[in-house]
Amino acid sequence: MIIQDTRGFTLIELIIVMAIFLIVIIITAGTFDTVVKKSIQQSKSVETQIEGIVGLELLRADLEQAGFGLPWTFQAAPAATMYSEVDVAASYPTAFWPMGISATSFNDAPANPPRAIQSSETTFNQDSDSHGSKYLVIKSTVAGTNATAKKWTNVSFSSGGKSIRTWGTTDRDLASSDQVIVVKNSLISTPPTRQLMVDSSGKFYTTFGTYSTLTLPHQDGDSFVIYGISSLSSLRMPFNRADYYVRSPAKMPTSCAPNTGILYKATATHSGGGFDPVMPLLDCVADMQVVYGLDTGMGFVNTHTTVAPATPDLIRQQLREIRVYILAQEGTKDLFFTYPSQTVDVGESFDGGATIMGRRFDLQARIGAGWQNYRWKVYTIVVRPKNLIQ
Numbered sequence: 001m002i003i004q005d006t007r008g009f010t011l012i013e014l015i016i017v018m019a020i021f022l023i024v025i026i027i028t029a030g031t032f033d034t035v036v037k038k039s040i041q042q043s044k045s046v047e048t049q050i051e052g053i054v055g056l057e058l059l060r061a062d063l064e065q066a067g068f069g070l071p072w073t074f075q076a077a078p079a080a081t082m083y084s085e086v087d088v089a090a091s092y093p094t095a096f097w098p099m100g101i102s103a104t105s106f107n108d109a110p111a112n113p114p115r116a117i118q119s120s121e122t123t124f125n126q127d128s129d130s131h132g133s134k135y136l137v138i139k140s141t142v143a144g145t146n147a148t149a150k151k152w153t154n155v156s157f158s159s160g161g162k163s164i165r166t167w168g169t170t171d172r173d174l175a176s177s178d179q180v181i182v183v184k185n186s187l188i189s190t191p192p193t194r195q196l197m198v199d200s201s202g203k204f205y206t207t208f209g210t211y212s213t214l215t216l217p218h219q220d221g222d223s224f225v226i227y228g229i230s231s232l233s234s235l236r237m238p239f240n241r242a243d244y245y246v247r248s249p250a251k252m253p254t255s256c257a258p259n260t261g262i263l264y265k266a267t268a269t270h271s272g273g274g275f276d277p278v279m280p281l282l283d284c285v286a287d288m289q290v291v292y293g294l295d296t297g298m299g300f301v302n303t304h305t306t307v308a309p310a311t312p313d314l315i316r317q318q319l320r321e322i323r324v325y326i327l328a329q330e331g332t333k334d335l336f337f338t339y340p341s342q343t344v345d346v347g348e349s350f351d352g353g354a355t356i357m358g359r360r361f362d363l364q365a366r367i368g369a370g371w372q373n374y375r376w377k378v379y380t381i382v383v384r385p386k387n388l389i390q
Contacts, residue, residue, distance in 0.1 A: 025319045055281030056263060056326070060381050061286050062138045062242050067116030068387035069141030069152065069227040070239055071196035071310065073184050077111060077201025078238075081331040085109035085237045087273030088353065093246045093266065096122045098130070099374055106137040113196075113312050114139045114239050116388055117322065119290040124261060125366045132289045132358045133261075134306075135275075136324070140387065141181075141227040143238030145267050145277060147171065151228035155211075157218050174228050176209030179270075181238045183225045184215075194389075196238055197224070204315040206237045230270050243275065246285045255332045256284035257374045259367050263288065263326065284329035285377070286367065287346045289358035293321025304350045304357050316388045321349075324381040325358050329374050339363070339372045346378060 003382050014356060085107040092103050092315035100122055108114045118137045126132035142149050151174045155164040167173050181204060184196040197214040198204045206214055211226050220223075229235055236259075248261040263282040292308050293301040309315045326345045347358015363371040 001119075002381060004382060006058070016142070020365070035269070055263065056381060058281060059244060059324065060142070060383060062143055062244075062265075063117075063324070063381065063383040064385065065140045065142045065387050066322070066385050067139045067316070067389070068116050068118060069181075069225075070139060070185070070194075070196040070312070071181070072113055072316075074113065074196045074198055074204075075184070076200075077202065078196075078198055078204045080110035080258060081107045082203055083111075083237060084233075084273060086241065086268050086275075087236075093188065093245065093264070093275070094203065096124045096132070096247060098123060100130075103135075106243075109237060114237070115308070115312050116140065116315050118308050118387070119306075122245060122247075123354070124248075124360075125259060125287055127359070127366065129286055129359075133286075133288045135244045135287070136290055138242045138244070139239050140230060141239055142229060143242040143267070146230055148174070148228040148231045149240050151178065152225060154223060156223045156226045157215075158220050160220065162184055174208040174226065175231075176207060176233070176297070178208045178228050179205050179230050179232060179235050180208045180226050180228055181205050182211055182214035184225050192389075205229065206240050211253055227231040232270050234270065236270045236273055237268075242266070244288070246288050254346065255282050257329050257333070257367050257371065258369075260284045260286050260329060263328075282326070282328055285326060286329070286362050286363075287325075287327040287359070289346045290326045291323040291347060291357045292319060293323065294318040295320045315342075319388065322381075322383045322385060324383075326379040326381075327361055328377055328379065330377045331375050333370065333373050336377070337371055337373055339374060341369075341378055344376055344378060349368065 016097045086104055088103050090097065090102040101120055105120065106118050116139055121130070122132045122135050123131040141152070151172055152163045153174060154247070155162055184197060184233045185194045186195070195354045196204055199214065208226065215224050229240060244263065245264045246261045246263050252260070262280045263285045264278055265281055266278045269276045290306065292305050294303040294305065294309065295301055295318055296303055309318050325346045327344055342362065342364050344363065345356055345358065346361045347356050349356055365378065
């Protein structure tokens with residue numbers, strides 16, 4: 001006869017089993033939570049890196065093309081009503097200008113040849129020395145976002161006739177309705193010149209279909225370059241202009257640290273003198289600084305400064321290097337991470353450490369509480385401009 005054991009588990013045994021089970025669940029949940037947080041952090045970090053690659057390459061391209069297509073002199077003074085450049089309120093793009101400075105401060109209109117690059121202070125993350133994030137202005141015919149701005153050709157006169165270059169593709173050849181400027185090249189003269197052609201009414205542009213009206217007078221041996229500017233019906237300036245700056249919009253991404261902003265590229269329009277499009281390039285940016293490397297007659301870069309040469313001539317003669325430093329947050333806030341330093345050099349020293357060109361950014365003072373729980377990265381763009389005389 002088989003006797004079955006009818007005894008069950010005691011209460012103590014059940015409590016022990018349940019306790020072990022709960023401990024396993026808690027450990028598993030904690031591990032999962034840590035994995036999820038790390039995954040989010042790494043995903044955001046990768047996203048930031050991709051944004052940096054794409055957005056900052058646009059900036060690099062504009063820096064490399066600074067000065068492309070710009071005239072050095074005018075055949076005659078353009079009419080003030082036609083060469084007007086940017087016309088926006090003093091507070092644009094936001095109320096972050098030091099006294100007396102605005103987006104219109106970088107205009108060369110109505111009488112002066114354009115400067116290829118300029119920069120100035122803003123009050124964004126301004127420190128006690130009145131240094132803030134920089135506002136950077138780049139001028140060239142190719143700085144526009146429209147397809148016409150990427151097109152150009154040349155025409156030369158010889159033996160009583162003319163020849164004009166065609167590329168054979170619609171994305172490179174100018175359309176008859178495209179608005180263009182005509183620049184007369186005299187690069188072998190002393191001094192060499194690139195002269196913007198202007199008609200008797202003070203108009204400096206025309207459609208490509210009627211470009212020949214701006215090649216007068218000419219003679220055998222003359223050479224002109226025709227630059228596309230825009231497909232619109234009229235122009236405000238004989239070039240395109242791109243402004244780069246950092247500001248905080250009304251709604252910042254929730255993952256960004258306090259007092260950071262977004263790096264924008266704003267393209268000046270020919271229709272009304274405003275900016276359109278205004279493109280966000282990089283989120284969670286704390287600062288942008290610009291440094292210029294100059295050759296003041298030594299045959300090499302012998303001076304670094306935060307102020308661009310004052311005139312178009314000096315920019316062409318001296319500017320050999322442009323350095324842009326951008327301080328941005330990488331990833332999201334991480335309570336398990338501590339950034340090792342309260343200050344970050346947004347710039348660098350060229351004299352052995354005595355002076356920082358750019359500025360030493362105080363994270364605690366500018367970002368505030370929790371600054372140490374973010375990963376901070378300085379993006380450095382170094383460009384040797386090759387188009388200042390093109």
